[in-house]
Structures are given as C-alpha cells and as structure tokens.
Amino acid sequence: MAGGHHAKADPQRVLADPRFAQLSALVVGEGETRVTALLGDANRRAELPGVMWRDHLLGTTAVGISDGPTAYWVAPDINELTVDRRFLPQDPYRASDGRMEANLVCSRGCPYECTFCGAAASMNADIAIRTRTPENIIAEMHQLNRRYGCTAFRAVDDLFLGARRIIHPAMEAFTAARIGERYVWDATGRINVLDREDDTVLDTLRANGLREVALGIESGAPRVLRAMDKRITPEMTLTVTHRLLERGINVKGYFILGYPGETRGEALDTVRHVRDLWDLSDRLPGTFRASVFTFRPYPGSPVFNNLVKQGYDPEAMQTYHDVDLTDHGADEKMRERDEFNFTTGQQFGEVPLTQLNDWLAELSREQHERTNATGAVNA
Numbered sequence: 433m434a435g436g437h438h439a440k441a442d443p444q445r446v447l448a449d450p451r452f453a454q455l456s457a458l459v460v461g462e463g464e465t466r467v468t469a470l471l472g473d474a475n476r477r478a479e480l481p482g483v484m485w486r487d488h489l490l491g492t493t494a495v496g497i498s499d500g501p502t503a504y505w506v507a508p509d510i511n512e513l514t515v516d517r518r519f520l521p522q523d524p525y526r527a528s529d530g531r532m533e534a535n536l537v538c539s540r541g542c543p544y545e546c547t548f549c550g551a552a553a554s555m556n557a558d559i560a561i562r563t564r565t566p567e568n569i570i571a572e573m574h575q576l577n578r579r580y581g582c583t584a585f586r587a588v589d590d591l592f593l594g595a596r597r598i599i600h601p602a603m604e605a606f607t608a609a610r611i612g613e614r615y616v617w618d619a620t621g622r623i624n625v626l627d628r629e630d631d632t633v634l635d636t637l638r639a640n641g642l643r644e645v646a647l648g649i650e651s652g653a654p655r656v657l658r659a660m661d662k663r664i665t666p667e668m669t670l671t672v673t674h675r676l677l678e679r680g681i682n683v684k685g686y687f688i689l690g691y692p693g694e695t696r697g698e699a700l701d702t703v704r705h706v707r708d709l710w711d712l713s714d715r716l717p718g719t720f721r722a723s724v725f726t727f728r729p730y731p732g733s734p735v736f737n738n739l740v741k742q743g744y745d746p747e748a749m750q751t752y753h754d755v756d757l758t759d760h761g762a763d764e765k766m767r768e769r770d771e772f773n774f775t776t777g778q779q780f781g782e783v784p785l786t787q788l789n790d791w792l793a794e795l796s797r798e799q800h801e802r803t804n805a806t807g808a809v810n811a
C-alpha cells in the first residue's frame with residue numbers, strides 16, 4: 433500500500449511509476465479506516481472509496497466504489513481515532529528543556545486558500561474540516577501524562593487556532609480543567625484570526641499554557657501576501673506578534689523567499705520583516721524564531737497548477753536538490769539544518785536563486801545563533 437500527499441496530488445503518476453509495479457492499493461486521503469479494512473482483507477479494495485490500483489491485464493487504473501455513505505472511510509470522526517504510541521519510538525520524546533513532550537493532532541483540514549499550500553481547501557474537496565472536542569484532547573493529554581510523564585504537547589495540525597468557534601470552547605474547557613497549571617502546549621495559528629481576538633482571549637491562551645504559536649507570515653511585501661491569498665498584512669503580523677510576545681507566548685514564523693513574480697525589493701522586504709520581528713522579541717518576554725525557505729511549488733497546491741498552466745514542467749518542479757547553508761562548508765554546525773531546505777533549482781521571481789540562497793543561509797545562521805544564545809527549542 434502507499435498513500436500520503438503525493439499519492440493524493442498525482443495518483444496516476446505514482447501508479448504509472450515502474451517502482452510501484454507491486455502496489456496493490458493506493459489510498460488517497462486520510463487512510464486509517466481504509467488501511468485497517470485492507471489489512472483485514474485486500475479484496476475489499478473494490479468497495480473502498482478513494483482506493484486505486486493498476487489493472488495489469490487491462491493496463492488501466494481501477495478505483496474502489498462504495499455503494500453506501502463514504503464519510504467513515506474518507507473523513508472519519510477524529511474523536512474516535514487514537515494513536516498507539518508503542519509503535520512510535522520517537523514520540524513521546526525528551527525535549528531539550530527536559531520535559532517529556534508529545535505531538536497531538538487536534539483537528540484536520542483547513543478552510544483557507546494559501547496558494548502554495550497542499551492543505552488549501554479547494555485542493556481537498558474530500559476533507560470535511562473536523563476538530564476534536566476539547567474533552568477528547570484533554571483526555572489524551574492526561575493519558576500521555578499518566579503513561580509517559582508528558583507535560584508538554586505540540587498540536588501539529590495544519591491549523592488549530594484558526595477560528596473563534598474552535599478557540600473559545602477549547603479555552604473554556606482548558607480553563608475548567610486547569611490545563612495551564614499542569615502543562616504547556618504549542619499550536620499552529622492564523623494571524624488574521626488572532627488579530628480579531630481581544631486581549632482577554634490572548635491572556636486566557638497564555639494562562640492555559642500556550643507556549644508557542646506557529647504562524648505563516650510568509651512575506652514582508654503586501655502585494656506578495658495578496659498573491660498568496662494570505663489575508664494578512666505585514667503590519668497585522670507585527671501587531672499580533674507584539675501582543676503574543678508581550679504575554680510571553682513565543683512565536684515561530686514561517687517565511688518564503690522567491691515566490692513567483694516576487695521582485696528584489698519585495699524579497700528584501702521579507703528579509704527586513706524577519707529582522708523587525710527579531711528586534712521586537714529582543715524587547716519583549718517571548719522569543720521569536722524564523723524558519724525561512726526558498727519557494728518550492730508543491731504538487732496538489734493551487735500555485736503548482738497555475739505554474740503548469742503557464743508552461744512550467746511538472747517533472748522539473750518536483751526534482752529537488754539540497755541547499756547549502758554551511759557557507760560552502762565553512763560553517764559546519766549548519767549542516768544538520770540542510771535537510772529542511774531543498775530547492776527545485778528553478779527561479780520563479782526576479783531574484784536569482786544564488787542570491788536567495790545567500791539570504792536564506794544568512795537568516796538561518798542568525799536564527800541558529802539566536803536559538804543557541806537563548807536556549808530555545810530548535811525545531
């Protein structure tokens with residue numbers, strides 16, 4: 433069996449790949465219930481929606497078809513799914529601050545449309561957006577605490593703090609369960625949503641143990657942010673980050689250099705934006721850390737499809753090379769960071785890749801030094 437993002441974005445390509453000649457089921461989308469059924473009886477593939485395979489006799493692609501409701505198979509109730517961590521040797525883990533830490537998934541799906549993202553709503557028509565009940569999330573925290581001594585959690589969802597109707601009930605339940613007295617937790621969030629929340633809500637998030645929020649900041653240029661459909665402005669990011677950092681909530685920001693059509697001035701706006709946010713955190717209790725990447729068009733994202741329409745070669749856009757952050761070997765401590773940064777070797781904006789990679793290496797090295805200086809978790 434195979435599945436995952438590429439399988440969903442381009443199933444025909446995977447099925448046609450000779451390296452997958454032995455594949456008996458390509459499971460498109462959320463796999464838990466269908467994989468369980470297939471492990472019990474591989475012949476069920478014909479009745480499972482979103483399962484594909486190659487019919488070698490006919491040379492065609494076959495697809496499973498369900499004659500009943502499909503929600504259980506393609507978008508199961510995530511309150512019903514539990515993770516058996518005996519099979520996850522790296523989770524929970526001892527974090528660098530000494531805490532036992534575990535990853536949680538609190539929600540699935542995202543209603544937003546960021547053009548570079550494979551989780552964009554229009555690319556995932558099969559995904560109903562679901563959030564676990566706060567009680568269900570709290571029960572898993574307590575269970576991980578009892579079994580493994582976990583006191584720190586990371587909600588690694590595409591987007592957890594992404595809507596008022598999710599944040600408010602979750603925080604009411606966290607307050608009632610006095611989560612902030614026992615645990616700390618990190619989560620993904622949206623700048624425009626946090627911008628609309630008043631100070632009391634941010635205070636409550638902090639009191640309930642929110643340690644770090646990961647935000648898609650992406651660019652310091654308003655035009656590029658509009659092209660990405662981010663629904664934020666650089667000023668909004670500065671305000672929200674300020675309000676979080678002054679409460680001691682750390683912020684991790686993601687940035688993209690070299691988005692299609694980005695000018696040199698716009699790329700430099702992003703470099704400056706990172707520096708402004710570092711400056712802010714130098715004056716406030718929370719820490720800000722930047723994760724910067726050069727633009728890579730992911731299959732299954734709106735911008736990838738647009739670039740294909742403009743004539744870019746989809747194969748070339750999926751051929752990756754490493755990015756050297758070590759200053760040509762001079763800075764060995766950056767070697768371990770290389771794995772997070774790779775490139776298609778193609779230029780999509782005005783600035784040549786060599787220049788973008790120099791800025792990227794410069795920002796990454798500075799972040800590395802800042803992290804070491806503050807002892808912040810480096811992930």
Ligand code: SF4
Pocket residue numbers: 542543544545546549550551552553590591622648
């Ligand atoms: S970048 Fe984040 S907010 Fe935007 S579509 Fe992807 S998951 Fe949603």
